[in-house]
Amino acid sequence: MNPVRDxxxxxxxxxxxxxxxxxxxxxxxxxxxAWVALSADETRIVGTGSTMQAAALQAxxxxxxxxxxxxxxxxxxxxxxxxx
Amino acid sequence: xxxxxTKLFLNAQxxxxxxxxxxxxxxxxxxxxALVDSGADYPIFPMDMANSDYLNLDxxxxxxxxxxxxxxxxxxxxxxGVWMTILEPNGTKLCEVLTMCAFCDTFKMSGxxxxxxxxxxxxxxxxxxxxxxxxxxxxxPAIAV
Numbered sequence: 001m002n003p004v005r006d007x008x009x010x011x012x013x014x015x016x017x018x019x020x021x022x023x024x025x026x027x028x029x030x031x032x033x034a035w036v037a038l039s040a041d042e043t044r045i046v047g048t049g050s051t052m053q054a055a056a057l058q059a060x061x062x063x064x065x066x067x068x069x070x071x072x073x074x075x076x077x078x079x080x081x082x083x084x
Numbered sequence: 085x086x087x088x089x090t091k092l093f094l095n096a097q098x099x100x101x102x103x104x105x106x107x108x109x110x111x112x113x114x115x116x117x118a119l120v121d122s123g124a125d126y127p128i129f130p131m132d133m134a135n136s137d138y139l140n141l142d143x144x145x146x147x148x149x150x151x152x153x154x155x156x157x158x159x160x161x162x163x164x165g166v167w168m169t170i171l172e173p174n175g176t177k178l179c180e181v182l183t184m185c186a187f188c189d190t191f192k193m194s195g196x197x198x199x200x201x202x203x204x205x206x207x208x209x210x211x212x213x214x215x216x217x218x219x220x221x222x223x224x225p226a227i228a229v
Contacts, residue, residue: 020090020098020217022091028093052130053137073096
């Protein structure tokens, strides 16, 4: 017989809150499915394109020489990214 | 080193992304946001990253790797050894590892860049704290042979 575990007296696990990196405001105007170049401080969009090079080139034209590139997912699209 | 999850869309699930860039010889890529994905075998980058604007890799004789994602569609990538630099949340360099990455010109995954088992998880002990929306990576100690 399995002993019944009385969880009512157990302390809840200590959860340490983490502030997520929320880019949703910065990226809200970013085209879905596009490559987006963010400024190095990730506060503004400095380029977009269908390829990473196109986005990076636009960033350079906007005088951002160290962009952070990200591929935007499609809105409402979840990821199930197992790849083998 | 601890990293917060990243939210790209208002209604999107926060996900474990890292900022990384690649290097080979004197050539380096731009910084890209890469999804930490334990389901991927290798780190996968767009072929654009391998071309002359970035790493200038000669992949003619590189090993081919056939892979399929959740769509089941078979795709082919080229494997190459490159340096991968991981950036801290504040943008400074955390570390650099020599690793094997796949480059594919037909890769359509929404995340853009994936960090997989051989080449990322093989280099870093990775712990996910999903309820707290962060993850931690720690470089594995060198294995003595």
